Amino acid sequence: MPATILTEPPAHYRPDPAEGASTVEALPGESAITAAWLLGRVPATVLPWPLLRAGRAGRGPGPDIREAMALLPSGVLASGDVEVHRVATDFVRHGHAADPRYARLLLHLVWRDDRPAAERGGPVRLVGGGLAPTVALEDTLGSLARLDAVIVRGPSGRSEPCVDTHATRGEAETAAILRAEGHRRLAERAWRTQRLAAEVGWEAAWRTLLDRALVSSAGRRAEGAAARVTVADAVTAAVAAESGGNDLVRALAKTARAAGSRPAVLLAPVRRAGLGERRAREVGWNAMLPLVVALAAAYDDLGLARAAHALIEAWPAPPPYGRTQALAGLVRVTPRDALTAHGLLRMQELWCTRGGCGQCPLSPETAG
Numbered sequence: 001m002p003a004t005i006l007t008e009p010p011a012h013y014r015p016d017p018a019e020g021a022s023t024v025e026a027l028p029g030e031s032a033i034t035a036a037w038l039l040g041r042v043p044a045t046v047l048p049w050p051l052l053r054a055g056r057a058g059r060g061p062g063p064d065i066r067e068a069m070a071l072l073p074s075g076v077l078a079s080g081d082v083e084v085h086r087v088a089t090d091f092v093r094h095g096h097a098a099d100p101r102y103a104r105l106l107l108h109l110v111w112r113d114d115r116p117a118a119e120r121g122g123p124v125r126l127v128g129g130g131l132a133p134t135v136a137l138e139d140t141l142g143s144l145a146r147l148d149a150v151i152v153r154g155p156s157g158r159s160e161p162c163v164d165t166h167a168t169r170g171e172a173e174t175a176a177i178l179r180a181e182g183h184r185r186l187a188e189r190a191w192r193t194q195r196l197a198a199e200v201g202w203e204a205a206w207r208t209l210l211d212r213a214l215v216s217s218a219g220r221r222a223e224g225a226a227a228r229v230t231v232a233d234a235v236t237a238a239v240a241a242e243s244g245g246n247d248l249v250r251a252l253a254k255t256a257r258a259a260g261s262r263p264a265v266l267l268a269p270v271r272r273a274g275l276g277e278r279r280a281r282e283v284g285w286n287a288m289l290p291l292v293v294a295l296a297a298a299y300d301d302l303g304l305a306r307a308a309h310a311l312i313e314a315w316p317a318p319p320p321y322g323r324t325q326a327l328a329g330l331v332r333v334t335p336r337d338a339l340t341a342h343g344l345l346r347m348q349e350l351w352c353t354r355g356g357c358g359q360c361p362l363s364p365e366t367a368g
């Protein structure tokens with residue numbers, strides 16, 4: 001069933017009695033517009049250039065979508081961000097016009113262009129003097145029902161093949177496919193970690209993974225770079241202390257072995273360093289587990305590989321990701337563990353944003 005995409009109107013968009021309530025109700029949530037973009041459902045005809053890559057959902061402060069790629073009319077490949085709003089005037093209202101984090105915008109994607117007639121349809125001005133075109137979906141899609149249908153069925157009106165997967169496979173088999181994709185996503189991360197460690201050493205690889213995990217889990221209260229180094233130092237010292245010394249790698253392996261299938265044991269030193277439960281889990285999944293898996297592979301350590309496997313299988317689900325919300329609704333699976341949640345992310349990254357319908361692991365044509 002299509003997800004409900006109507007949400008509460010923002011405070012600045014209270015009903016004007018003269019306008020009537022229908023104007024207010026006709027605004028979708030930003031998450032629905034973002035889902036349409038990330039699923040590749042925004043019709044190509046409304047874009048000012050061919051889109052080569054939809055990008056990924058932004059995490060933490062900054063644009064909603066990062067690292068999209070387009071082929072500009074000049075023939076130049078351009079990589080940049082996409083900012084999503086319900087109404088175009090939110091760009092200035094939210095302070096983005098003076099914020100350097102929005103200087104690399106490729107596109108300003110809105111439901112409604114509510115700017116004065118002289119500006120309507122024009123670009124937004126960015127810090128540094130650049131311009132980003134504004135595309136208003138309401139002009140093309142017309143109604144929330146149409147946006148809903150586009151998210152679920154695609155611009156052509158055809159249902160995506162995976163819509164039937166719940167009926168044909170059932171939730172357990174669908175979740176198993178997603179968990180397999182989650183395993184692949186983590187294995188790819190571990191493989192990259194092993195390559196990184198071969199180049200810079202295990203401790204430097206750990207610091208790189210940890211810094212990335214801290215950045216991506218910072219949310220709206222992101223520290224500056226200096227404060228993040230302090231947090232990373234505290235986490236590293238707490239993890240290393242588990243072996244009674246300064247050998248971080250030995251300590252991490254030792255803690256992983258002792259954890260069994262209890263992620264809380266692996267995360268205990270991270271929590272002691274002051275991280276909250278949610279952030280600690282992100283650090284565990286994105287930094288500790290890839291390093292443990294890479295260590296086990298690098299040294300043919302079967303015991304450590306088994307320990308990592310038990311932790312991965314038991315790792316709890318993160319809070320729902322906005323970027324996979326629409327796909328989870330299509331296949332009617334609620335992630336109950338991290339593997340399923342990351343399987344949804346991998347499907348999204350590898351198939352949904354690249355026209356993979358009919359060929360992806362959730363399409364009936366490839367079943368069995």
Ligand code: SF4
Nearest residue numbers: 162351352356357360
């Ligand atoms: S690529 Fe696969 S999972 Fe994604 S929308 Fe198409 S059929 Fe569904």
